[in-house]
Amino acid sequence: MPTPNPLTLAVSLVSVFTVLTAQAESAQNMPADELDTLTITGQAATKTETPFNETPQSFSVIEDDEWEMRGARSVQRAMDYTPGVFTNQIGASNRFDYLVLRGFSDGSLSNTFLDGLKLMGDTNSHSSMSVDPWFLDSIEVVRGPASVLYGQASPGGVVALSSKRPQFQQAGELRFTAGNNSQRSAAFDLTGPLGASQRVAYRLLGLARAADTQFGPVEEERYAIAPSLTWDMTDATSLTLKAYLQKDPEGGYHAGLPYEGTVIDRNGQRIANDFFEGEDEYDKYERTQRMLGYELEHRFADAWTGRQRLNYLNSDVELNQVYAYGWAPGSDSELARYYSGADESLEAWTLDNQLEAHLRGGFIDHTLLVGADYQRRDNRVAWPSGAFPSIDAFDPQYGAEPIAIAPGSPQDHALRQTGIYLQDQMGLGDWRLTLGGRHDWVDISNTDLTTDASSELDDTQFSGRAGLLYLFASGLAPYVSYSTAFTPTSFVDANGDLLAPMEGRQIETGLKYQPLGTQDRYSISLFRINQENVATKEQPTDPYRAVGEIESQGLELEANAQLTDRLRLQAGYSYTDITYKRSDDGNEGNHAIYAPRHQASLWGHYAFDGGRLDGLDAGLGIRHYADIYADRANTAKVPEYTLIDATLDYDLSRAGFDGMSARLNVSNLTDEEYVASCNSLEFCYFGAERSVSATLSYAF
Template sequence: MRRLVVSVCVLNASSLAWAQQPPGAPSAVQLDAVTVYAPGETAEGPVVGYRATRSASATRTDTPLHDTPQSVTVLPRDVVEDTAATRLIDVLDYAGGVGRVNNFGGQGLALFSTRGFTSGEFYRNGFPINRGYPTAPDASTIERLEVVRGPSAALYGRGDPGGTFNIVSKQPLSRPAVTVGSQLSDQGLRRATVDATGPLDTEGKLAYRLNAVAEGGKTFRDGADTERYGVSPVISWQLTEATRIIFEADLMRNNAPLDRGRTAYTTQQGRSSRSVNLWEMGNGNLLHSDNAMAQVRFDHAINDDWTLAGGVQWMDGSLKGNAVEANGLQGDGRTLGRNANYRRLDWTDRTVQLNLTGKVDTWGIRHTLFTGVEYDNYDYASIIQRSAAGATAYPIDIFNPAVGQPWPALTRTTTHDRESLNTWAAFVQDQISLTDKLKALVGVRLERFKHDYTDLSPAARSFAKSDTAVTPRFGLMYDVTPTVAVYANTARSYKPNTGAQRLGGGFDPEKGRSNEVGVKWEALDRTLSVNGALYHTVKQNVQTVDPVDSSYRIATGEVRSQGLDLNVVGNITPAWRVIAGYALVDAEVTKDNVAPAGTRLANIPRTMASLLNVYTFQEGPARGLGLGAGIKHTADRPASTGTGAYTMKRYTVVDLLAFYQVNRKLRVNLDVRNLFNKDYDEGAFQSYVYPGAPRTVQVGMAYTF
């Protein structure tokens, strides 16, 4: 508990009584100090300003960030609100070193990069939520967004060694409130949100939170109209003083074209305009994405030292509809062959977790133990039918496109398969306070997975494969001074490879190992957190071209990434808050059958930097007015891994933001994004690059009842 001492010397009512007292009476009323107890920050609760002090994402226990031997950045709710973010990636832009990669044609956050590696594994309240092709959760549901750098397989299982992130969603509050909001932009955004919370009974043991969003309108891309509808209910039940049960769901419908952006062939005559749409409009290019997620979580305090917790998650989703994609570029450097296609992708994912956390003292050494078991069942089915292949099929001029051409016949089934991945895992972790200054973290996870792949195409490359992964981690942390700590860690990762080999059968899983050293400094009287880290990471069993037949793959490649992270977060004064990040990344191929050693990895810039700087006036006529700027810089990077790859140029984007808390109920905002109208590419996938939005003016409001 955090103690807040409030000394009250004169009350308003006492002042009136004093004014009516006869002469000679005491001139003041002396009151005793009043001590008020209020809960401090927890790993799942709100944060005041930008600077969080605790997190559970890196250790899955409520641990001070200063005591965590790993690089972690927490982006609290205030970052979402100050930037008027509508998408998850808008918030991640300020995490430091998190890059945009493939958004799956505008369907949502599919892949991101951290420390030189591209990944798609991320979590919501500790449960995986990006299996299949789901639309990422809306920014309106975020309480905290926590980026964990380096391998996390010891706690979470399969994933890439660069890092991951965990969404801590909004939870019910004890005081009733309803906030309605809207955002409009000159590019066509039309968005409305509702955030309602409060108790459901007189005792306050049952409470709810309901977030809903409706969004639609145009974008800066010609004819790329989108729609989004979502509802996220949460119900919390304090069953007893020791037991809490939480039900949470997220239902979302996303209607959007498969917008592959611009083409990135090195033989092109030039670049097309960022607004030009080569991929048709209307029902000829429209995908419907339906996503449903439900979690039931519980925690039970066995006693003051031990807690049993866990839960189940069920996810179900589908993505279906028509789209148009590229076949290849003709010799004139401007005529693009295309294929029309229909796809239906369906997936389900079921996860069960059971964890035990406890505190133990042995011979004067304090331990925080965390152990548990998990089961996950993922099923996926897909079918994709396409029209004719080749650069002469369904052609269009990329610089003067004539869209609206007749829909060609779908003559090929290029994908028709089913996949099932079942995993069973057990893990244990010990956080050890060896002395007041020296702390250690030791953990290991044993995971057994069974991978079944059924190929329903004529190739019939079906297989069933089982494997076991052991992923340890070890970290040390030493307090040099009360405000400066140094740390070191080493950890392993693994991730099953998808697809089948030329002669049938599955691939060995990717395996990663990482070493990291860093420093954490609580500066300016602990108002500013400065974290720096150096790392070296290697990933093996990366898929590369089969030397016998280039249309197939083998898992014998190796890539390496090393670099520096620097992150600064602070509430420097009650009025001034800042979050900044810098990443220096050297990521390259070290072993491959086609790309020579030293080839840079796709979508990975050598440097990235970001800064969000906000000042809110605390008094005077401008009280409640907030002004700020966001700056995001990304160096050049290849669109694909290989020789002769298209290079996406470096860019710096400046955003201006302003908000005004008119009164306790009403808040308005005015933002100018991409102030200097920079033409840039956010990320790439194969022969496609995704252009960033031009200068955009966005206005909004939020009213709380």
């Protein structure tokens, strides 16, 4: 498949915008009751209910029916068709939700928020949180810096997850899934009112699933349950209590293999994409996470609303892993192997207080948001390590014992962050001006609990955003914005001191369009992001210095359209040019890894109506990735690859089984064998093989 031409695609979408604008302008002569626009909001982008085409920043919203239709079993898979997001950083691994936003992979695991509060994992460890998509109602991806509202974050953007909430109408669903690689799962969702007053509603969701993987004996297993309760205390006050408990006894595969042997031949041979380089007796990833929280909202008057959100998180992780690190010296077929372990216990609190006001000052409408939040995290870790005998990659023999394992010194990773923020969204006729500012106090420390040696950072940061948008009556909205971000790191300098946080800034301009009376959305955006204070060093053994700079610039196109009553289309394209603009390690001017310069996707879904196919839905998607560098020195690339996904869904009520439906999902339909990405020439990651699953659902 030829590499897409970004200029051609940009011109094509602008042409589409022109045609659609003309159609919308002619539609303005229709009766007003036929032109009510169905509002799509960017809740995470502004922390307020702001319509899609009034938000001067690029974002995407993925609803649960979209990823369920495609059979996604993780948050990262739910975003496979979202432009600006690369979901194949670690290939077939499902352990963490790796998401590369606008080319930035640093901190992506910590840039996930659940119901407006940060999932306080520790990116300098194995304690990164995961929420199963069965428990989610929607996912919003905000592209570009969002520190003005959320504090520390990657300049690439944030991912906001929204939980399924209690409903005041009785409903329920049971779901059962089976597939290849011994996939099996069962899930339930129950909701409705409690008592006759209609003031209290509950929701209870649960899930149990397990599967083998394509990598030898490695398995995935998960059990989760989420109870929640909403109490409308008065007409103006609401309280929601919620909990999320998840246990992953088996965390799946998470390792890489050398470029030579996976992408290119090693003495005329290739490693199989189901090869397992570890040892079954020393392979374990077990994670238990518990979250408890509440949301309190009170309307003081028609114009004033106060909110408080709190979340407590506790996580325990135990890891044992034997992994490969390059070819063994002097061998044509054996991989050198090492051992890595972890025993981690994380505890975190997050709190966000908001006051929102809708005011009119003269001829300007204001949506004012004032907030103060607090984040606290402590993670006790111990990381044993050691060496293992090598293994033949083409004729593996298992059962080896470690050569040596050294216990790791226990450490404590602590973070405290307090922030205050102010945002004013102003409407002046058809103009929309957004201004925001935030000040943060950040304390970070890494302490060796054996020696009491500690590295500490006590810093303050200011983040800001300014955006200007003009909303035409047709629904067309050009905009321009500027925003900043900061990202603390765990790297230390020659004196053992933590480096100053990385600082990012972005300028973005774009065009949005939502035709009147529809949920269709079209957008094009151009951006440039610069991140400074990036940790870099001249030689591998040298200490780090915060002198590096990364620059990411590109183009993103996205279209979501209901073309007919039965045909829906979703299309996206990203051109991302991210380079090491300044660096001490010899890579200055090179392209970054984990960032396809070209990424394109297309998904079509058709619902049959009438005839023998009445009740049948069919979906087909294609994803293409090209121009991915395999190492920071840019000596090699990952070959481009194209993946096809498909689904068939049948409403069994048409056959007399009320409330029942059956769905077949196939990802990587052609069973393409490919390397998805590389971290270096020593660690490349096989992509997922073909997956086939069948799901039976009963809604009542």
